[in-house]
Every structure is written in C-alpha cells, then in structure tokens.
C-alpha cells in the first residue's frame with residue numbers, strides 16, 4: 001500500500017469479516033448475502049461510491065476462497081473483503097480512486113477451551129450521535145484497539161465495552177449475551193454493531209431451544225450476576241465468558257445453554273445436524289464455494 005494512501009492515514013476503508021467452513025459437500029460461506037449487504041451498507045453510510053455490484057463482490061469472494069482453500073479443503077478460512085481509498089492526503093476523499101481486495105487466512109479468536117476473562121474498559125463505545133455505529137469502517141477500530149489493549153495490559157483476555165450511558169454494549173469485535181434463570185438476554189440495538197452471528201443466535205435460540213432472546217438495556221451488574229455469559233461474532237463464533245473484572249460467572253466453566261448454542265451454531269456453519277424447525281433456513285445461510293476452474 002503506497003504511503004500516501006488515504007485509508008492508511010484516516011482509517012477510511014470499509015470491510016467485512018466472513019467465514020467459510022468445510023461441509024460434506026465442499027466449502028461453504030456462512031451468510032454471505034448478509035455480509036455483502038452490510039459491506040455495501042457501510043460503504044454507503046460512509047459516502048464511498050462502490051462501482052461493483054453485489055453479484056461481482058460475491059463472485060470475487062467465492063473465487064478467492066476457492067483458490068485459497070483448494071490446497072487444504074479440511075480447514076475453514078476467515079475472509080476479509082475491503083474497499084479502501086488510494087492516494088490523497090486531503091481529509092475528504094472526494095473522488096479518490098477506490099480499491100477492492102479480498103484476502104483469506106486462518107483465524108482463531110479467543111480460546112475454544114478456556115472461558116474468556118473480560119475486563120470492563122474505561123473506553124466507551126462511540127455514541128450513535130458521534131458516528132454511524134452500525135457500519136464497519138476501519139477507523140472505528142482504533143476505539144476497539146484501545147479497549148482491547150487496556151484489558152490485556154490488566155491481565156484480561158479481552159475488553160467489555162460500555163456505551164456512553166454506562167450500559168453494557170459489546171466486546172471490541174463481538175456481541176455479548178447473558179443467561180439468567182434459563183432466560184437469554186442481549187444488549188439492544190443502538191450502541192452496538194448488529195452482528196450477523198448475534199442475529200443467527202437469536203434465531204437458533206428461538207427455533208432450537210424455544211428460548212426467545214430479550215433485547216434490553218443491560219448494566220454490567222446483570223452480567224456479573226448471570227449464570228452464563230457468552231460472546232458471539234464471525235471471528236469469535238460462540239465463546240463462553242468465565243469472568244468479568246475477576247468476578248467468576250457461574251462456576252467459571254462453559255454453561256449448559258452456551259454449550260448447546262455453540263454446538264448447534266458449529267453444526268449449522270458446517271452444514272451438519274438434523275434440525276427440523278430451522279433446517280430450510282440454515283441451508284439458506286450457506287453458499288457453496290464452486291471449485292476453482
């Protein structure tokens with residue numbers, strides 16, 4: 001990337017994090033349509049004029065995954081499509097050239113075995129009046145990095161971020177849920193990125209566990225007193241939280257509901273399992289990756 005590229009200086013790119021998983025019928029991308037729709041939404045919200053169509057973006061992603069996984073079809077990959085500006089040092093990018101790239105790599109975020117320790121960050125999630133919180137714009141992640149670095153320097157695995165009113169928002173790159181007395185809750189829309197995994201877990205909890213998820217305003221005490229807490233995200237998938245600011249959640253191990261949701265989620269993304277109620281929906285969530293020619 002040339003040193004005077006606009007996005008390098010101002011974080012003025014939009015991107016997505018997507019995953020492809022091996023299934024019995026080859027590789028498949030989880031919720032590709034929703035990710036591409038959010039990528040285009042982020043670009044529009046940022047005033048970035050994209051010339052590629054949805055079909056062209058999807059084709060580029062599918063082709064990149066096909067080319068990069070043919071050597072190792074057993075392994076899933078994380079996929080990063082990004083639109084970024086070329087050379088221009090003025091703040092408004094104007095009609096600066098827009099580049100499009102797709103890269104794939106193996107990515108594990110947070111341990112699958114050991115529940116995550118979260119530390120509440122003093123860095124707050126941006127207020128919706130200060131920015132477009134629902135868009136994935138590169139520069140926003142400076143805020144997430146500050147929170148994450150702070151938590152790690154205090155010995156925690158990851159940060160838990162509050163909104164400007166002091167309510168729990170999300171992790172730097174994952175949404176958060178709690179389970180208390182068998183009922184599942186998650187912070188409502190407003191200060192959070194509306195994760196595609198979050199939406200999937202809400203549907204799965206409803207269809208498979210008969211547990212409607214309540215979207216509410218939640219203070220950190222509710223999380224600290226919960227029986228179970230877990231994080232969701234494309235990178236995180238479904239990961240148990242073992243403690244918040246040192247307060248152990250439940251018995252510190254992965255809880256029953258978290259375990260169930262995690263297993264069902266991993267079944268669905270791998271095209272496995274026999275889930276009557278959601279079977280048709282879950283099939284629609286997977287886009288097969290055609291073999292590279």
Ligand code: PMP
Pocket residue numbers: 017170171172173174175192193194195196197198232233234235
């Ligand atoms: N919140 C933030 C701030 C994120 O960066 C992500 C990752 N994209 C998420 C939540 C989870 O979103 P998704 O489930 O769509 O990956």
